[in-house]
Amino acid sequence: MKTVKVEALNQTCPLPVIAAKKAIKSLTPDGGKVDVVVDNDVAVKNISKMANGNGYQVSSDTEGETRTVHITATADMLKKAAAHGSIVASVYAFGSKTLGTGDDELGSILLKSYIYSLTQLDTPPEQMLFYNGGAWLTTEGSDVLEDLQTLADKGTQINTCGTCLDFYGIKDKLAIGDITNMYAIVETLNTADKVVTAQ
Amino acid sequence: MTYLFTFINTHNAITASHLFETEKLPVRVMPLPGQLGDACGICLRVDADYLQQAFDLIKDHGITTAGIYKIIGSGAKQVYEKWH
Known part of the structure; x- marks a missing residue:
């Protein structure tokens, strides 16, 4: 499975979220994993929220000052997210x-x-x-x-x-x-x- | 248990709301429930623990209520029993 690593240290929101989205888009159509490295909890929360909202799998871990958000988007998940366009009622x-x-x-x-x-x-x-x-x-x-x-x-x-x-x-x-x-x-x-x- | 204070007009409701807030009396605002009339209005909810204090404050400051009700139940099944 393809894995893309995104370095988003010292970046304030919304830049890490945008970088994560761009990386997820690059996984189309086969799917894969994106690891986003950030240095603050707000970025972890916002990236996780975006990933959850699109139906991707998401987890995160912390090592010292850096936090890594792991996103898994299978081909099926990417297809569904594109079809739904994360609509809010x-x-x-x-x-x-x-x-x-x-x-x-x-x-x-x-x-x-x-x-x-x-x-x-x-x-x-x-x-x-x-x-x-x-x-x-x-x-x-x-x-x-x-x-x-x-x-x-x-x-x-x-x-x-x-x-x-x-x-x-x-x-x-x-x-x-x-x-x-x-x-x-x-x-x-x-x-x-x-x-x-x-x- | 919660009680609902309704007023003869919005000015009385706003004055009472300010008075309660100044006296640190916990109060929450809600629109006048449909079953208590069709007038557009604001009313105030007060917990039973503060009912007497709220009642006295309103009386002492000459604020005119339209009615005070005991709120029974919750959500769509709420009913209002006249208390004063």
Whole structure:
């Protein structure tokens, strides 16, 4: 089985994910293995998420400061991933900590009410994306963490823009879900069946 | 057990929400359930442990509630029993 090694040390997200994707693509059509060498846990998480989302086998190990993500993509897996295009059924995007424009107090209370209502849906959102001011919603001190946890328990994937967390200085305060990047956000929005933007 | 505070208008709901938050009283927001009326509204959920404190705060600050309900059950089977 063909094995491709990708060195992605000292690279910040989303570069390791892009490099991993490129290497997986090079395995077409026979399949094979890709080993991605990185130096941070966020990269391991994002690469694993991408690989899992496409139905590939994934594992990782750590040796000192370096981490290696092992991806196995058989010919069959590659065919299925290409056919499905990793479609997400429904995505709810949050670009602000309030809902609507006008009065911020009203906007804040409306947003809490909105997120609670999502917990009551028979089919919860498959994915929720938080960016810009929306990043405050997934971090410590947010009033909606309990509802977001309910959604996560029902299987909703919660992702927050890493650039935004960094900008507001709250990266270490992320209380739920994972960190994502603009490439992954755009890809999710582009392949989703339904995108609902809370505005 | 959780209780639901409903209000005569959104301004009262927002004032009560702020008041509870200031007093560090755990409160969660939800839309007015359909079976409690067709008015568009915001209501507040408070755990039984904080019910009396919430009730007193609202009374002391002259906030007008439309009703206070005990929430029974969960999910789609939730029912609301009038408490005050």
